[in-house]
Amino acid sequence: MPSFENITNAIHTWLTTHLSAGWAFFIELVLVGVAAIALFAALGLVLVLMERRVAAWMQIRLGPNRVGPKGMLQSLADTIKLIMKEGLTPEGADKFLFNVAPYVVMIAAMLLLAPIGFARNLQIWDLNIGVLYISAISSISVIGILMAGWASNNKYSLMGAMRSGAQIVSYELSAGLSVLAIVVLTGSLRISDIVQSQETGWWIFKGHLPAIIAFVIFIIAVTAETNRAPFDLAEAESELTAGFHTEYSGMKFALFFLAEYINIFIVCAIGATLFFGGWMPFHIGHWDGFNHVMDYIPSSVWFFGKTFGLIFLIMWFRWTFPRLRVDQLLNLEWKYLLPISMVNLVLVTLVAIKQWHF
Numbered sequence: 148m149p150s151f152e153n154i155t156n157a158i159h160t161w162l163t164t165h166l167s168a169g170w171a172f173f174i175e176l177v178l179v180g181v182a183a184i185a186l187f188a189a190l191g192l193v194l195v196l197m198e199r200r201v202a203a204w205m206q207i208r209l210g211p212n213r214v215g216p217k218g219m220l221q222s223l224a225d226t227i228k229l230i231m232k233e234g235l236t237p238e239g240a241d242k243f244l245f246n247v248a249p250y251v252v253m254i255a256a257m258l259l260l261a262p263i264g265f266a267r268n269l270q271i272w273d274l275n276i277g278v279l280y281i282s283a284i285s286s287i288s289v290i291g292i293l294m295a296g297w298a299s300n301n302k303y304s305l306m307g308a309m310r311s312g313a314q315i316v317s318y319e320l321s322a323g324l325s326v327l328a329i330v331v332l333t334g335s336l337r338i339s340d341i342v343q344s345q346e347t348g349w350w351i352f353k354g355h356l357p358a359i360i361a362f363v364i365f366i367i368a369v370t371a372e373t374n375r376a377p378f379d380l381a382e383a384e385s386e387l388t389a390g391f392h393t394e395y396s397g398m399k400f401a402l403f404f405l406a407e408y409i410n411i412f413i414v415c416a417i418g419a420t421l422f423f424g425g426w427m428p429f430h431i432g433h434w435d436g437f438n439h440v441m442d443y444i445p446s447s448v449w450f451f452g453k454t455f456g457l458i459f460l461i462m463w464f465r466w467t468f469p470r471l472r473v474d475q476l477l478n479l480e481w482k483y484l485l486p487i488s489m490v491n492l493v494l495v496t497l498v499a500i501k502q503w504h505f
Contacts (some may be wrong), residue, residue, distance in 0.1 A: 263420065267426055326421060357491050
């Protein structure tokens with residue numbers, strides 16, 4: 148079975164044989180960009196359909212069942228509808244910032260793909276500060292949200308944007324401390340090193356109770372960071388119409404809509420990488436026979452299986468818990484999650500120093 152490493156090496160060899168080094172590098176960058184855009188488009192179609200199916204299953208109803216076989220083409224029909232809709236700019240809006248904001252959010256999401264390992268030897272950029280890079284770039288998307296809310300010249304949009312800013316900045320602290328717990332256990336910021344450190348077992352199991360606490364806090368914090376229910380106060384329909392993107396229509400609205408689902412995929416991919424080994428198969432210590440059987444499953448299947456499992460968990464939250472008030476949301480972070488994260492980081496450090504992990 149051909150591996151991704153063989154495919155990428157074959158493309159690189161062919162390009163360098165037929166073109167100069169500069170042109171070969173440029174075309175490789177273009178191919179990576181096209182692949183990222185294609186992945187975004189495919190994920191948007193799949194995740195929107197998955198959200199509706201999960202919602203229908205949770206609420207004991209049918210869900211999309213008209214367009215295509217068993218409603219499989221409903222997302223495609225919605226995409227065509229959004230493409231055909233006119234994009235309006237409200238009177239009094241800052242036209243430049245209003246039009247740029249959706250692209251800022253999408254560009255931030257695209258940049259986050261770089262250090263993620265999708266399979267064995269399939270990674271856009273294995274930089275040595277991968278975790279720090281993810282933490283830094285993930286903060287950029289809030290700028291696009293604030294731009295959209297302010298530039299719309301709409302009180303509902305501005306209020307939604309300010310809520311989102313407060314929410315994302317607050318929950319970044321707990322998410323960052325949870326990520327730092329795995330960095331302490333691994334001793335490296337490089338994503339490939341973190342995945343490789345889980346060859347004999349995933350950190351969610353090897354790291355004992357502190358790793359489990361870090362994962363629980365991480366999944367709560369990233370749910371809030373992506374403005375998902377029960378933390379969807381930035382676009383609370385009953386209060387703010389649609390929040391920061393109330394005035395957006397057509398493809399600009401579609402970009403915000405797509406960015407939400409792409410960000411869900413990215414945070415779940417990061418969670419799968421840090422706590423569940425990323426593309427690494429399920430290995431148990433030195434059980435060579437068992438581990439060898441697990442290796443038969445392709446690494447990309449492991450990665451996407453874990454990622455979509457976490458996506459299902461976040462979707463489960465939406466259809467289970469009621470929306471929090473703003474004061475409850477901030478109290479949860481500053482009075483509970485942040486102190487627990489700080490204490491847990493001390494416990495993780497103790498586990499790492501004493502080598503109590505497996």
